[in-house]
Amino acid sequence: MPLTLKDIARMVGVAESTVSRAINNKPGVGEETRRKIMKIVKEYNFKPNQLARGLAKKETRIIALLLSDLATPGYTEIIKSIEEVANRAGYQVILCNTANDIDKEKAYLELVARNRVDGAIIVGGELADKNILNLALNKEGRLVLVNRLAEEVLIPTILVDNAKGGYLATAHLIEQGLSRIAIIMGSIQDFLESEKLNGYKQALKDHNLPLREELIFETDGSRESGYNTFLNLMELDEPPGGFFVTSDLLAVGLIEAIKMGGYFIPDDFAIVSYGESLITSIINPPLTVVAEPLNKLGRLAAEYLLKLINNQSPDRVIRVLEPVLKMRASSNPQIKS
Amino acid sequence: MPLTLKDIARMVGVAESTVSRAINNKPGVGEETRRKIMKIVKEYNFKPNQLARGLAKKETRIIALLLSDLATPGYTEIIKSIEEVANRAGYQVILCNTANDIDKEKAYLELVARNRVDGAIIVGGELADKNILNLALNKEGRLVLVNRLAEEVLIPTILVDNAKGGYLATAHLIEQGLSRIAIIMGSIQDFLESEKLNGYKQALKDHNLPLREELIFETDGSRESGYNTFLNLMELDEPPGGFFVTSDLLAVGLIEAIKMGGYFIPDDFAIVSYGESLITSIINPPLTVVAEPLNKLGRLAAEYLLKLINNQSPDRVIRVLEPVLKMRASSNPQIKS
DNA sequence: CAATCTTCCGCAAGCGCTTGCGGAGATTTT
DNA sequence: AAAATCTCCGCAAGCGCTTGCGGAAGATTG
Structure with a gap:
C-alpha cells in the first residue's frame, strides 16, 4: 500500500x-x-495518486489518439510527435486503433464523455460523422482532427494541402517535358485523394494541357492495382510518359509492372509518388515524392488539443500545412539512382 | 455537467x-x-465516471505499453494485437515511446506506481535494469516483458527464439549448398542479436562446418553498414557465398552493394534476412526471411498481463515462440523473383 | 402463527486528493 | 497602542463511485 x-x-x-x-x-x-x-x-x-487528483480536479491528463489504421506508413511519425508534445506537457496518450471500424471509434470517443480522457485527436479515416459532431458540439468534447474533415461543424483541424501536393507532383512532371501524365489514385470518395486529383487538374490547366479522363485511374490503393493499372494504361493509343501515384504501395506495383515490361525509369516513364516512407528511398529507382510534414502535423495537433483543454482557442481553427517535393531519380534522369 | x-x-x-x-x-x-x-x-x-470508479476500486483499466522505438518495423503489429486483446477485456492502452531513453522509461514506469495504470508491457530495449527490478519486486508491479530479458528476477516474459531463428536461416543457406556463410548482425551486446549468432554457430557446428571469425560482422544495423560490410567481405581471400543478415535495413544496404558490384542474387550470393517487414517483400529480389510471430507475441503479452492484473499467474513465466523461415527468391534460384 | 430465511435496498463510510474559508499569530499602519 | 493587514496553515466539504452492514419487507418453514 x-x-x-x-x-x-x-x-x-x-x-x-x-x-x-x-x-x-x-x-x-x-x-x-x-x-x-x-x-x-x-x-x-x-x-x-493521479486518480484521486483527477477526480478532485476533473481532469485526467490523458488524451486519446484515434487512428484509422496503425500500420499506415507515416503514422508512426505523427504518433511520435504527438506523444512527445503531450509528454512534455505532462500528458499521456492512449492509443486507439479504430481499424476503420465505426463502432470502435464511437466506443473510444465515449471515453471522452466518461471522463477518461481530457481530449482526443483523430487522424485519418472517413469523413467525420454524427458521433464526432455530437462530441464536438458537446462542450466536453475537446477534439482535434488531423487529415480529416468534419461535416458542418467547425472542429479544429490540421490538414496537409493535398491539392498543393498534387499540383507540385504534376507540375514537376510537366517540367520534365512530359505532356501526357496519368494519375493513379485511391478512392475518390476520400477527401485527401480527391484533393490530390484537384491539384493534378489545376496543374494541367495552368500549363495549358488538356485533361484526359482516360488518364485518371481510381484504384483500391493496393500494390496489385498499381501493377494492373500500368497494364491497362499501356493499351491506350497514346500511353502516358509520366505517373503521379498517390501512394507508395501503388508505386511499388507500378514499378514492378514497368520493369516487367522491360522499360526504364525515368527514361521511359517518370514517376512521382506521395508520402515519404522508407520504401520510397529503398526501391529502385528511388522515388521522387511529395513529402508531408508529418512531425509538424503531429506537433500542431497536440498543441491545438492542449490549448483546447486549457480553454484557450487555437489561433486558427483550420491549419493547412504545405507539402514539399523531394526530387529523386524516378522522375529525373539527371539524378544518379 | x-x-x-x-x-x-x-x-x-x-x-x-x-x-x-x-x-x-x-x-x-x-x-x-x-x-x-x-x-x-x-x-x-x-x-x-471512470475516474471515480477507479478511485473506489483501485484500478484504472489502463495498461502502459513501453516501446524502445515506435518506428521499429514489426512493432506496429505487436501494438495492434496488444491493443486488440486489451480492448476486448475492457482495457485501454497508453503508448510510451521511450526512445531508448532510460529516464523516460523510468518516468513511465512510475505511472504504474502512481496508480495511473494497472500494469505495463515493455517491448524491446536493453537488458532490464534496476528500475524494472524494483517495479517488479514491488507487489504493485504488474509487468510483462517482450523480447527483452530481466536480470536476476523472474518477470513474465515472452520471447522469440532467436537462436532458433539464426539456426533456421543458417541451415537453410547450408542446404542451398553453401559452406562459407557470413553473418551480418547488430550489436552483440543486444541479447536478441547474440542469440541469433548462437543459432548461426550451432547450425554450422551441426553441419560440420568450421566457424570462421572473419565471417562474423558486428555493425550498427544501418543501411550503410550493410553496404560497407559487403565491400569488406569481398576483400577476403575467400568471400562468402551466403549471408545471414539480422535486420532489414542491413539487408537493403547489402543488396545495394551486391548489385553495385555487378553480382546477382541469389546466383552469386544468397541472402536470408530477419523480420518480415514490407521492405523484404518489395525489394528485388524478395528476401527469404526468418519471420517472427508478431501477432502472437502481442497477444500473449497482453493475455499474460491481464492474468497478472487479475491475480492469476500465467501458466509459464517465460514463453518462447518459434520463428519460421519464409523462403523467397533471395536464397533460392528455383523461386522466380 | 411464531420463528427463521431470503430478497431487496438504503445508509454511510471510504477511495486520495483539492480548495474555499476562516482563525491565530506576526507584521504593518494611523 | 489599537486597528488593520498579511502570512501561514488547518478544517471540512466535496469530486463520483463502490461496498459492507443492517433493516424492512415478503417468503418459507415447523
Whole structure:
C-alpha cells in the first residue's frame, strides 16, 4: 500500500491540505514547512495518486489518439510527435486503433464523455460523422482532427494541402517535358485523394494541357492495382510518359509492372509518388515524392488539443500545412539512382 | 455537467448504491427496479465516471505499453494485437515511446506506481535494469516483458527464439549448398542479436562446418553498414557465398552493394534476412526471411498481463515462440523473383 | 402463527486528493 | 497602542463511485 497525502501529513506534523499545497507549488506554505515536507516526500519517493487528483480536479491528463489504421506508413511519425508534445506537457496518450471500424471509434470517443480522457485527436479515416459532431458540439468534447474533415461543424483541424501536393507532383512532371501524365489514385470518395486529383487538374490547366479522363485511374490503393493499372494504361493509343501515384504501395506495383515490361525509369516513364516512407528511398529507382510534414502535423495537433483543454482557442481553427517535393531519380534522369 | 449516479438515483427514486449495483450487474437488485434503472440509464445515455470508479476500486483499466522505438518495423503489429486483446477485456492502452531513453522509461514506469495504470508491457530495449527490478519486486508491479530479458528476477516474459531463428536461416543457406556463410548482425551486446549468432554457430557446428571469425560482422544495423560490410567481405581471400543478415535495413544496404558490384542474387550470393517487414517483400529480389510471430507475441503479452492484473499467474513465466523461415527468391534460384 | 430465511435496498463510510474559508499569530499602519 | 493587514496553515466539504452492514419487507418453514 503506497503512501498517501495523509501519511505524509502525519509524518511531518501538518495538515493534508498543506502537503497538497506544498507538492503543487502553491502559495500559502511557509518556506520552512515546505522544505520539511519536500524532504519527506523525496525520502519516501511519494507520488500522489493521479486518480484521486483527477477526480478532485476533473481532469485526467490523458488524451486519446484515434487512428484509422496503425500500420499506415507515416503514422508512426505523427504518433511520435504527438506523444512527445503531450509528454512534455505532462500528458499521456492512449492509443486507439479504430481499424476503420465505426463502432470502435464511437466506443473510444465515449471515453471522452466518461471522463477518461481530457481530449482526443483523430487522424485519418472517413469523413467525420454524427458521433464526432455530437462530441464536438458537446462542450466536453475537446477534439482535434488531423487529415480529416468534419461535416458542418467547425472542429479544429490540421490538414496537409493535398491539392498543393498534387499540383507540385504534376507540375514537376510537366517540367520534365512530359505532356501526357496519368494519375493513379485511391478512392475518390476520400477527401485527401480527391484533393490530390484537384491539384493534378489545376496543374494541367495552368500549363495549358488538356485533361484526359482516360488518364485518371481510381484504384483500391493496393500494390496489385498499381501493377494492373500500368497494364491497362499501356493499351491506350497514346500511353502516358509520366505517373503521379498517390501512394507508395501503388508505386511499388507500378514499378514492378514497368520493369516487367522491360522499360526504364525515368527514361521511359517518370514517376512521382506521395508520402515519404522508407520504401520510397529503398526501391529502385528511388522515388521522387511529395513529402508531408508529418512531425509538424503531429506537433500542431497536440498543441491545438492542449490549448483546447486549457480553454484557450487555437489561433486558427483550420491549419493547412504545405507539402514539399523531394526530387529523386524516378522522375529525373539527371539524378544518379 | 454530465449526469452522476446520484442524479440517476434521484430520477428513479432509489439509492445511489442500488443504481451502482444495477449498472454493474451485481445481485441484490430486484428485477423491476433494475429495469427502471436501466431504462433511465439508456434514456440519458449515462456513463459512470471512470475516474471515480477507479478511485473506489483501485484500478484504472489502463495498461502502459513501453516501446524502445515506435518506428521499429514489426512493432506496429505487436501494438495492434496488444491493443486488440486489451480492448476486448475492457482495457485501454497508453503508448510510451521511450526512445531508448532510460529516464523516460523510468518516468513511465512510475505511472504504474502512481496508480495511473494497472500494469505495463515493455517491448524491446536493453537488458532490464534496476528500475524494472524494483517495479517488479514491488507487489504493485504488474509487468510483462517482450523480447527483452530481466536480470536476476523472474518477470513474465515472452520471447522469440532467436537462436532458433539464426539456426533456421543458417541451415537453410547450408542446404542451398553453401559452406562459407557470413553473418551480418547488430550489436552483440543486444541479447536478441547474440542469440541469433548462437543459432548461426550451432547450425554450422551441426553441419560440420568450421566457424570462421572473419565471417562474423558486428555493425550498427544501418543501411550503410550493410553496404560497407559487403565491400569488406569481398576483400577476403575467400568471400562468402551466403549471408545471414539480422535486420532489414542491413539487408537493403547489402543488396545495394551486391548489385553495385555487378553480382546477382541469389546466383552469386544468397541472402536470408530477419523480420518480415514490407521492405523484404518489395525489394528485388524478395528476401527469404526468418519471420517472427508478431501477432502472437502481442497477444500473449497482453493475455499474460491481464492474468497478472487479475491475480492469476500465467501458466509459464517465460514463453518462447518459434520463428519460421519464409523462403523467397533471395536464397533460392528455383523461386522466380 | 411464531420463528427463521431470503430478497431487496438504503445508509454511510471510504477511495486520495483539492480548495474555499476562516482563525491565530506576526507584521504593518494611523 | 489599537486597528488593520498579511502570512501561514488547518478544517471540512466535496469530486463520483463502490461496498459492507443492517433493516424492512415478503417468503418459507415447523
